[in-house]
Structure formats: structure tokens, C-alpha cells
Amino acid sequence: MEDPKKVAFYTLGCKLNFSETSTIARSFKDEGFARVDFSEAADIYVINTCSVTDNADKRFKTIVKQAQKANENAFVIAVGCYAQLKPEELAAVDGVDMVLGATEKFKITNYLNDLTKNDMGEVHSCEIEEADFYVGSYSFGDRTRAFLKVQDGCDYKCTYCTIPLARGISRSDSLENVLENAKKISEKGIKEIVLTGVNIGDYGKGEFGNKKHEHTFLDLVKGLDTVEGIERLRISSIEPNLLKNETIDFVAQSKAFVPHFHIPLQSGSNEVLKAMRRRYMKELYVDRVTKIKEVMPDACIGVDVIVGFPGETDEYFIDTYNFLNELDISYLHVFTYSERENTPAAEMDAVVPLKVRKKRSKMLRGLSAKKRRAFYETQLGKTKTVLFEGENKEGYIHGFTENYVKVKTPWDPALVNTLHQVELQEIGEDGIVRFSYVEEKAVV
Template sequence: MRKKVAFYTLGCKLNFSETSTIARTFVDEGFDRVEFNEVADIYVINTCSVTENADKRFKSIVKQAQKVNPNAFVAAVGCYAQLKPQELADVNGVDLVLGATEKFKITDYLNDLSKNDMGEVHSCEIEEADFYVGSYSIGDRTRAFLKVQDGCDYKCTYCTIPLARGISRSDTMESVIENAKEIASQNIKEIVLTGVNIGDYGKGEFGNKKHEHTFLDLVKELDKVEGIERLRISSIEPNLLKNETIDLVAKSRAFVPHFHIPLQSGSNEILKKMKRRYMKELYVDRVSKIKDVMPHACIGVDVIVGFPGETDELFLETYNFLNGLDISYLHVFTYSERDNTEAAIMDGVVSKNVRAKRSKMLRGLSVKKRRAFYESQLGSTRTVLFEGENKEGYIHGFTENYVKVKFPWNPELVNTLHQVELTKIDADGIVRFEFVPVLSH
């Protein structure tokens, strides 16, 4: 009987790409992959350490697995497994915890699948995470997450990622292009580039700080890969998003006019406390440059509320800054203290209820911004890539500039691109359209 394995991923696109790579290792070793809510012999949970919530969710996911099969072997990998391996090993039902360097060799640790009385830990000192493992994930058949970089050399005062993933290091250009071609051969229409700090692409393995290639070089080469209709940059630091890259995207064959640029605060005082590598003036400059060459571009923003020292005045400075900026939506994170970070011991702690209130205000602003952006796109002709899920009788898709659209369910539209004219915004905030009579592909 072939053994069955199931996966659960917490966190970011990078985690999804790595889960997929680990899953392919299992399949190559003769396992059958099943859904997480099905009976499996092994359940692998890829953990995240970015928010407090991810820590709490881990326990409930272990319980979920145990409910389906109380005798299954449960393994934890990923960022939280690297940062707090013993904490995870102590969770009832966990058998194996693997840190940053071990997770890709998980099948080597599975000689015996009998339940352990205690979770067994294999984790390295993070300094040992100095080699690179390329990954990509194929999610809903229409897009793939392609990892090009890992780790981070930045020392932001709130962030545990360098502690969980180690130094900044990159895949080789040849390997990224080869992965992109492999994805293209599977009839996947869109690739999302992912990493911890992808604008830093080019730093070699083993802490070699010499840039063999730059992010701009990578973008140029990927744009030439045949068979990929769309390329999307997932998230890039404002100080690493160069004019040349923006200009290239504007003229590109495949790169779409959609940028996600972390801001974190609209107050220079808070940005300094966070040890970010730019001031808000640079952020304004990046947004202006994008809108100058691509007026229809979608710009998403990460922002943290409730950072130590964020007074009401400084929060309002962030709110007003974002309100006046030509952006399309926000990802709002409520600051949570992480062990072994500078911010955790800073003065000026903001109470939990004030953090929650500020978060709600910015989420409201995000709704307003998205609505205004969608309204600005009505009447325009865009290309939609349709996704593979039937959601209450509708098929959804995204335009190249990330406007979400819907149409009555039609399985023939899945994973196809069509030109449409955006006509109106529905009550649920999703856009309706009419097909433009051109040759579809």
C-alpha cells in the first residue's frame, strides 16, 4: 500500500512555493498526495512566524489532522519551526520538527512513521542556512509562485524573518529560467515571482555578497521565456524598485502593471525606529514614477499599525499620507511583539485595543481606495485570466492590473485569457464586464 501525505501551509506565497517543492519530493519517493481533510499517514504543516495568529493556528491545525487520523505522523517545518522548535515539539500530537535547512530533506527523517511520545527536533543554527533550494508551486492551475530568492540581510526592528530564514541568497539565473520554462510547459499562464526580499536578487550562495546578476537582469530574461503569458512581481522594497525596472515593466511583453510595495509607516519618525531603509518621500517618488509611465497600474501597500511609539498624531500622519497617495489597496498588519526583536523591548507600547481600532480604520481606507481604483478602470478594455473555482455559481478572474471580475460559471473559461470591457461594480465590490469580440487565446 502506498503511503499518503497531506500538507497545510500557513503564511506567505514563498511558503506555498516551498510546500509544493517538498510535496514533489514525497511524490518522487512513492507517496500519494491527498487533501488535508482526508485520511493520510503523514501530515506536514508548513509554519509561519510573522504574526501572533499564525502561532495560535498551528495548534488547531494539528488537532484537525488528529481528528481525521489520530495515528498519523505529524511533522512541522518552516519559519516558526526554526524559531521555536521546542515549543512546536511540545504540542500534543507533533512527532517531528524540522528547521530551515532540514525541511527540504524531510523524507530522510521518515524511516519510522510510528508516533513519538515527544516531538523530535532537528534544527540548525540559522547561520548554517547558507545554501539555496529553488522552489515553485502550482496553486489553482492558472498561476504559479516561483521562488527566486530567500533570506534577508535587513535588520528591521520588528521582524523575525532573518532569524527564521538566514542571510539573503538567490537562485542562479539559469535555474530560475529553467523553472519558468518547466512551469510554462504545464500550460500555466501566470508566474508570480516570490522571495523574502526579491529586489535583493543576485546575492550568491554562502553569503557571497557579490551580485552575479541583478533583479533587473532577471526581469529582462524572464520576459523572454516563451509560453508564459503573465509575470507578476509579488512584493518589492521601495528602495530596491529602480526606475529601470519600472520602465521595463511598462514596455514589457509579459510583466503586468501591478506592484506590491511595503511601506509599513507613513511617518518618518516611525520608519527610523523600524530601521527601514527609506523615508516616505522616496515612497512618494516610486508611486509617482509608476503612475507616470503606467497610469492604470495597481499599487498595493503593506502597512503596520500600533508599532511602539506610534502616537495618535503619528498614526494620523500615516493615515493622511496613505489617503493622499495614488494607491489601490492596503494590506494592514497589526503590530505584534516577536521574541528576540529590538522592537519587543521598545518604550511607548500601544495598547491592543488601540491597535485594533487603527487597523479597522486603515482597512476601511483600503476598501475606499480599492473602490476608487476599480471605478477609475470602468469603461476600459483589459485582459482577464479566469481561475478554476466555482464560487457560488460564478467564475472569478483578475485583469492584468489586478481588478477582480466575475462572470456566471463556465468551466470552458478556466485558465483562459480574454479581452473584456469593464462595465460596472457589483454590490459585493467585484467588477462585471462584457467580452470584447476579438480572437481569444
């Protein structure tokens, strides 16, 4: 009997991409392919691309070379956001044989009749307007956590962003489907689900992006809270204008949703927010943070912020810095603005020099470290529940509390994917918290 053909995957970018890679991988498995690690020799290499930062664009060529090194005769396929935005550019990269756009990537195995290497990559790419159907996805980041896709696409017109061009209109999975996928995850013994999508607070728009909201984000949250066997549910990233009081109140008393929110801000200057075409002012952001802390004092709040947007003067940047410094938040994800083709921001005047962007980015990263430590300090002496992860990192096993405090203890494989009540004791030199068990390794 002939050995099965081998396929390997590499994912760049966000949690959503990871969930979609897993779905694509399952379609290969259904066709009889054997999945191997990307560093091993395979017949087909699939690279799921990202276009959010310049860095992700540049990394693509390096990854193609890595695949060629493992097997120079392998068939290399590019999918994902960058593949939708610039298919011809990717097809021209040496070693790339096929590029599939936003709708084609989920039918990938239909394109595999001929695996002969090409001089130039073959492109199968739709107009983004055709990306009007929904494909549900979920992935297992490791044995402890799964990313569950609930929504795709975006109807917002932020001036810096290419995601609507890469992923199309906002559309959602049916509640029935989401709950079915959550049950499948639960049956695999996974303890935590992270909800993912492009704009998950917009959940409810039908399969074809119609405006009829059959279910709301609150319905989704309430439905998932009833799934048996899932110990933790985490909302990945939600726009401040879509995070409603009802959702915050529900999470505060929910059995599975954890007190951890990631809320994009992008700028602490209302003038910059207007230029970005964000759908809120900073006052609303303060209101959301205040509400969360009111009902969940120990909640962890993460913030996305972009530095160096066109027109961000020194004064506007200092406004952002001071705003974040005074806000009761826990950590920052800092993005240095980079020009993206076909976005209004790329045409704007008052461009911030790259050197200044990098300096501002460094300042905010320093603030993030300070904020995280200050948040961790408020948690010392408290009893929390830790879910341990599956990797041995230099003799230690790491885990996270429900409110996203990172802890570590000497490696013990028996701890993987188990929950334990601990008392948080001290912050180590590496910024990670040490703890003691409330009851000797008592599993919750």
C-alpha cells in the first residue's frame, strides 16, 4: 500500500488564522494526507499569511525558503490575507506554486490534481465581494486551549486597515454551529476556549453579511456558558463600542467566562481617533474600563495601541501616554504604524518619521511592562485558579490564572492541562509569579 502524501502548515498572524489553518488541515486529513511538522520533508507546504504588519510580509519569503530546504521538490501553497491582497506578488516568489484567495482556501484540496512544480505560481483568487459565505473553524493551540472562530470579515472603515479588503464583509457563524464546535472541543478534553474573529462584537450578522441579527453577541456568550466540560471561556478582542454593559454584567457572574478583556484603543487622542475613523472617543473607552473594574475588580484588561499614525504630533502621543498611564489597565499590545497600500492613511500628510515611531513604540512597551507589574502586584496574596500548559520551558511549566496572571513552577508532566487553586506569592526577576498550592496539588 502506498504511503500517504505528507502535508505541513505554517501560520503567520492572528488567532483567527490559527483556527483556519486547523480547519484546512482537517480537510487534508479527510483526503488521506498525513500531517507532519513544517521542519520535516513534506509533499505539500501550506503557508497561511498575514498582512497586518510589514514584518509578516517579509517573513513569508523566509518561510518559503525553509520549506524548500526541507524538500526542494515540494509543492508550496500560499493562503490567507496577504494571498488575497497581493496574489500576483506572492505567486512571483521563487518556490511558490499556488496562491489561493479568501474563498478558495477552504476548498484547497480541490486544487491538488497536479502537484507539478511551476515556474510561476498559479493564482486562484476571487474578488473580495465574493467572500460572502461563512466557514466555521477552530484550532487547538496546545492541549489546554482552543481558538474558536465565531465571526469573519469587517464592515468598519478604519483608515489604516486592510482587513476588510482581505476578508470581506462582516458575517457570522450560526449559534447552533458555534455551540456544536464548542462541544467537539470539550470532548477532546480541552479546558479553555478563546473566542476569535475579525470583529467579534459584531457577531450576529447572517451568513451573507445581511443586517438581520438573528442572535446577538450576548446570546452567543450566554449560549457558550452552558456548554458542558469547558472550564474557561475567554473573549479575545472586542471593540469598545460593541462591548455592552449587559455582556460585562453577564461575564461577571458567568460560570465559565473569565475576567479578562482585550479592548483595542489605538490612540488616546480624540483627534487621532477621528483621523483613524474609529467608532468611539476616548471617553467611551474610560467608561468601559470603569464598568469592568466596578463589577470585576480583579479583571485583566489588555489594550491595542498604534503609534506613529499620520498626524500624531508629539502632543497627541503624550496625550496617549498619559491617558494609558492613568487608566486602570493591565498590559499593552503596541503596534508601530506601517503604511498599507490601498488605505486612506497611506495617502495622508504629516507622516511621522520612522525613527520617531520606533521611539514612541519603545516608550509604550516600557509603560506596558510597568502596567503589567503593577497589576500583578495587586494580585499577590490572592487565591486564583491556574490552568497549566503543555510545554517544558527550560525545566519549568507555565500557566495562567483566570485573570491572565502568568505563573510558573518546576516542570511536572502530570500538571499539563490541569486546574489548581493557588495563592499568588511573589513576582520573580523574570516578571513571572511564584505561588503555593492552596491544597497540595488539588485539582479543581
